[in-house]
Every structure is written in C-alpha cells, then in structure tokens.
Amino acid sequence: MSGHPGERLSALLDGELSAVERAAVEAHLRECAACARQLEELAAVDAFAREVPVEAPSGYFDQLPGRVRARVRRPARIPRMAVWAAAAAAAVMAVVVTPVVFQREQSVMAPAPQAVSQATPPATMPPPAVPAGAPAPAERAAVAPSAGFAERGAVAGVAPPARAKGAALGRLQEREEADKPVTDALDKAQPRDASAIARRDAGEPMAPMAPPPPAATPAPKSAVAESVEAQAAAVEGARVESYEESKKERARPADRKLAAGGGAFAHPDDRALMIEKRYQALLARPATTAPQARALRDAWELFARDVSADPRADEARVRAIEAGVRAWKLGHEEADLATARARGRAYLAAENAPQAERVRAALEALP
Amino acid sequence: MPSRLDAGRALEARSPAGPAAPDAAEADLLARARDGNLFAFDEIVKRYQRRVYATAVRIVRRHDVADDVVQEAFLRAHQALGRFDLARPFGPWICRIAANLAVNHVRSPQAREEALPEAHAETPVPGGSPLVGVLETEARAELARALEGLSADQRAVFVLRVYDDLSYKEIAEALEISIGTVMSRLSRARERLRVALTPYLGAAMARRAEGGER
Numbered sequence: 001m002s003g004h005p006g007e008r009l010s011a012l013l014d015g016e017l018s019a020v021e022r023a024a025v026e027a028h029l030r031e032c033a034a035c036a037r038q039l040e041e042l043a044a045v046d047a048f049a050r051e052v053p054v055e056a057p058s059g060y061f062d063q064l065p066g067r068v069r070a071r072v073r074r075p076a077r078i079p080r081m082a083v084w085a086a087a088a089a090a091a092v093m094a095v096v097v098t099p100v101v102f103q104r105e106q107s108v109m110a111p112a113p114q115a116v117s118q119a120t121p122p123a124t125m126p127p128p129a130v131p132a133g134a135p136a137p138a139e140r141a142a143v144a145p146s147a148g149f150a151e152r153g154a155v156a157g158v159a160p161p162a163r164a165k166g167a168a169l170g171r172l173q174e175r176e177e178a179d180k181p182v183t184d185a186l187d188k189a190q191p192r193d194a195s196a197i198a199r200r201d202a203g204e205p206m207a208p209m210a211p212p213p214p215a216a217t218p219a220p221k222s223a224v225a226e227s228v229e230a231q232a233a234a235v236e237g238a239r240v241e242s243y244e245e246s247k248k249e250r251a252r253p254a255d256r257k258l259a260a261g262g263g264a265f266a267h268p269d270d271r272a273l274m275i276e277k278r279y280q281a282l283l284a285r286p287a288t289t290a291p292q293a294r295a296l297r298d299a300w301e302l303f304a305r306d307v308s309a310d311p312r313a314d315e316a317r318v319r320a321i322e323a324g325v326r327a328w329k330l331g332h333e334e335a336d337l338a339t340a341r342a343r344g345r346a347y348l349a350a351e352n353a354p355q356a357e358r359v360r361a362a363l364e365a366l367p
Numbered sequence: 368m369p370s371r372l373d374a375g376r377a378l379e380a381r382s383p384a385g386p387a388a389p390d391a392a393e394a395d396l397l398a399r400a401r402d403g404n405l406f407a408f409d410e411i412v413k414r415y416q417r418r419v420y421a422t423a424v425r426i427v428r429r430h431d432v433a434d435d436v437v438q439e440a441f442l443r444a445h446q447a448l449g450r451f452d453l454a455r456p457f458g459p460w461i462c463r464i465a466a467n468l469a470v471n472h473v474r475s476p477q478a479r480e481e482a483l484p485e486a487h488a489e490t491p492v493p494g495g496s497p498l499v500g501v502l503e504t505e506a507r508a509e510l511a512r513a514l515e516g517l518s519a520d521q522r523a524v525f526v527l528r529v530y531d532d533l534s535y536k537e538i539a540e541a542l543e544i545s546i547g548t549v550m551s552r553l554s555r556a557r558e559r560l561r562v563a564l565t566p567y568l569g570a571a572m573a574r575r576a577e578g579g580e581r
Contacts, residue, residue, distance in 0.1 A: 295398025
C-alpha cells in the first residue's frame with residue numbers, strides 16, 4: 001500500500017474496513033509510528049467524548065412521557081417540527097392548504113356542491129380536503145364515536161384565503177403565520193376530541209387491555225391529518241424500513257379519498273375494509289418467539305373484543321387461544337400457561353363454541 | 368507495535384449498550400403499543416427518553432430544540448410502529464429518527480435565525496466525581512468547544528457512531544447520505560477533535576490503559 005491510511009484509520013477503529021483493507025492498514029501501522037500514534041489518539045478522543053455526560057434540566061424526564069402521551073393522543077395535530085423538517089415544510093403546506101383554497105374556489109363556480117365532490121379530479125389536481133357533499137354530522141356520529149376528527153378538514157377551510165395562499169407558497173420564514181390557521185382550526189376542533197378521550201379514560205384509563213385509541217383503530221381521520229401522515233410517511237418511508245404493509249399504509253389515504261368520492265370521512269364500507277385489513281394483518285403476523293406469540297394472543301383478543309358481533313370474532317378468539325398455547329410452548333412461563341388454560345376453558349364453557357374441537361386440540365398440547 | 372493495534376481492536380469489539388438481541392419484554396411492549404396501548408408506549412418512552420435526548424442534544428446543542436426533536440421522534444416512531452419489525456432493537460431505530468430530525472433542524476432556515484447556542488449543553492456538573500480535576504474540567508470545556516466547531520452533519524455522524532454505536536450503513540440510512548460520506552465525515556470530525564484535544568489526550572489515554580490492564 002502506498003501513503004498513509006488517512007480516513008481509513010477512523011474506519012479501522014469502527015471495524016468498517018474490508019479484510020483486505022484492514023490488513024493493509026495494519027501492515028502500514030507496524031511501519032509508521034506517526035500513524036500508530038494517531039490511531040491511538042483517535043481512539044482516545046472517542047473514549048474521552050463518551051465519558052462526558054449529558055445533562056437535562058432537573059425534572060425534565062419526569063414530565064417528558066406525559067407530554068409525549070398528550071401528543072400521541074392527538075394524532076391529527078400538526079407537529080411543530082413537521083413544518084421545518086426538510087422538504088416537509090413546503091410540501092405539507094401545499095398539500096394541506098392548497099386543496100382548501102381550491103375547494104373554496106370550486107364551490108363558488110359550481111352550482112351544486114354535490115357535483116364537485118362526486119367528480120373525479122384530474123390526476124394533477126390534489127383531492128379536495130373536504131367533500132362539499134360530506135355527510136351531516138349526525139350521520140357521521142352514527143358510524144363511529146370518534147368521528148369528531150372528520151370535522152377538522154372542514155374547520156381548516158375557515159382560514160382566510162390570503163393567508164392560506166401565502167402558506168401554500170411554502171414561505172418558510174413565515175412559519176408562525178402559515179402554521180397558525182391550521183393549528184387554530186385544530187384547536188377549535190379539539191373539544192370534541194377531548195371529550196371522547198375523557199370518556200375513554202373514565203372507563204379504563206390505560207389498562208393493558210384498554211381499547212385502542214382512535215389512532216390505531218380504523219377511526220376516520222381528516223384530510224388534514226391524512227395529508228400530514230402521508231407526508232410524514234413519505235419523508236420517513238425511505239429509511240424507516242420494513243413490512244410490505246408500509247406501502248399499503250402510505251397508499252391508504254389516497255385510496256380512501258377516492259373510495260369515498262374525494263371525501264375526508266371514512267365510509268361504513270371503509271370501516272369494514274379496515275377490519276378486514278386488520279384481520280389479514282393479524283393472520284400474517286409471525287409468532288416465532290414467546291413475546292411475539294404473547295403479543296399476538298393479546299392482539300387477537302383485542303380484535304375479538306372490538307368486533308364481537310362479527311363472524312370473525314370467533315375465529316379471533318380461537319386464534320388467541322392458539323397463540324397463547326404457542327406462547328407457553330416457546331417461553332415456558334407459568335403466566336402464559338395459566339392464561340392459555342383459563343381462556344381455553346372459558347371458550348369451551350361458553351354456550352356458543354363452534355370451534356370447540358379445535359380449542360380442545362390446542363389445549364391438549366398443554367401439560 | 369502490537370499493543371497499539373490491540374487497543375484499536377479492543378475498541379472495535381466494544382459494544383457497550385450492545386443492541387444484540389432485543390429483550391423479550393421490550394418486544395412485548397412494542398407489540399402492545401402498536402396495537403394502540405398507550406400505557407405500553409409510555410413505558411417505551413420512559414426506557415428510551417434519556418438516550419434519545421442525549422442523541423438529540425449532542426447534535427443540536429440546545430435543550431429547547433432537543434426537546435422538540437425528542438417529542439417529535441417519539442411521535443413519528445409511534446405512527447410508524449406498524450411498519451417496525453419487532454424483532455429488531457428499538458433503540459437504534461428511534462435514535463436514527465431523532466438524528467435525522469435533529470440534522471434537518473440544524474439545516475433549517477429557522478435554526479440559523481436562532482443562531483447562538485445556549486450555554487454548552489454538555490457542560491458537566493462540577494465536582495460530580497472527585498477524580499474530575501481541573502485538567503479534566505478544562506478538557507471537557509475544550510471538547511464542548513470543539514464539538515461546537517464541527518458542522519451539524521459531522522456532529523451527527525460522530526454522535527451516531529460514538530454514542531449510539533450505529534454501523535456506517537445505519538448512519539448512512541439515518542442521514543440519507545452514502546457510506547463513503549459517513550466515512551469521510553467521521554474521519555474529519557475525529558481529526559478536528561483530536562487536534563483540539565491533543566494537550567489533554569495523554570491523560571485520557573493513561574486512564575484508558577489503566578482500565579484496560581485491570
């Protein structure tokens with residue numbers, strides 16, 4: 001090898017050199033005291049840097065979980081950071097605000113709002129944030145309890161057009177200004193949402209098997225929320241790897257808008273679709289370790305509870321038992337054994353136990 | 368000089384908070400959190416908040432901005448849990464999200480307006496350890512200054528490698544740069560720190576040697 005290793009010294013420290021490169025660098029180090037010394041010092045820099053602790057203001061970590069929780073519970077709220085996070089800034093504003101402006105102009109021109117929402121928009125045109133012919137609030141409430149979210153897109157339309165247009169230009173320096181209309185609108189929409197949370201909390205405040213919050217259920221979301229999510233997914237998707245599902249996840253908002261005639265609100269069919277998706281996802285979920293099996297058992301139980309009137313609920317109950325048995329087989333933990341037995345017995349004791357045979361077979365695997 | 372090479376190798380092998388196998392309880396928590404259990408997600412936040420905060424504050428160098436980054440990172444992780452492979456460790460993943468957000472913030476026009484950093488976020492509490500002498504305090508101040516002098520991109524690479532123990536590939540993914548860029552940025556960052564800290568490294572190396580022989 002010729003010359004000093006340069007940046008390969010640093011890579012050697014990290015074990016990031018190929019065997020060949022590494023051998024070459026090490027050969028050089030045996031000959032060159034200066035480089036050997038440099039390597040030692042570089043290692044000392046790392047070691048020293050690691051010794052220096054990080055300090056946060058006192059009490060910070062006591063409060064942080066609660067603050068995160070508050071934000072997780074309001075998934076549609078525009079994150080402060082989304083605005084300045086890279087390209088998201090311009091894109092989010094364009095997606096969130098432009099459709100509103102567009103829709104307002106449309107409704108001036110079009111005599112029947114219904115017609116606007118039914119018309120399939122050209123591919124180049126962003127779908128309207130809110131269908132002009134959206135179902136009445138009462139109708140929405142009948143479909144799902146957390147339908148309050150659906151109003152948000154509509155409230156965003158209250159933003160003064162001039163302001164909104166400014167934001168659509170994606171002028172970053174006007175972040176505060178641009179951010180305001182939408183955030184204000186969300187704040188206005190908040191009370192309904194808050195009461196929904198209060199109701200949920202009054203019941204079973206975060207018990208391990210508490211019903212999932214709107215974010216995880218097929219709850220309808222506003223176009224605003226979906227745009228932001230889609231945006232976040234687009235920004236993150238590239239490096240946050242994983243499942244095939246991710247593609248479907250990202251495609252979903254657009255699909256749903258089309259399915260619902262450009263609307264922001266989930267149609268009853270949409271709910272059925274979401275249940276089916278959830279069901280399929282559970283069927284496909286692997287359980288090769290005890291924790292996975294345990295989590296799958298809990299997820300099936302949750303599913304069975306959520307769709308108790310659905311024909312799939314029985315299958316879910318049986319699968320929960322099977323997953324529970326599997327959890328015991330994989331982990332041999334007493335708690336899993338007890339749970340599996342109890343759930344199995346409960347199933348067999350019920351009047352309606354169409355798959356009793358299968359459950360008995362599963363239980364036979366237990367000691 | 369085999370002893371020096373060994374020192375290098377020992378460092379390579381090091382994996383302090385080794386994210387080898389994610390523990391079972393964690394996978395369980397994540398699965399529950401993914402199914403919408405806020406209690407479980409809360410536990411995840413409690414487990415990782417310090418680590419995520421450390422990553423963020425080391426890159427952005429300001430508490431208020433780090434706070435924003437940490438919250439946003441957890442929020443994004445929560446939204447993306449459905450796509451997260453539970454068999455993988457959560458720590459490196461959330462740190463990658465946080466680092467990406469942190470770097471994007473530092474690059475943003477808003478960050479340039481905020482310009483001046485607060486008092487060094489990393490300034491240690493004096494007298495924490497009796498071994499921390501005057502020299503040590505000086506060295507730490509020098510390190511803080513040197514880190515301040517790096518570009519945010521260099522700092523991010525250094526933080527993810529040295530504190531979060533990510534591989535070059537993981538760093539490249541987190542920051543959306545090539546592996547070659549990771550290698551050169553990291554080398555430049557270390558070299559700048561090495562030059563700045565040269566007067567103090569003797570002591571650090573001596574301590575390391577002592578620790579190693581025991």
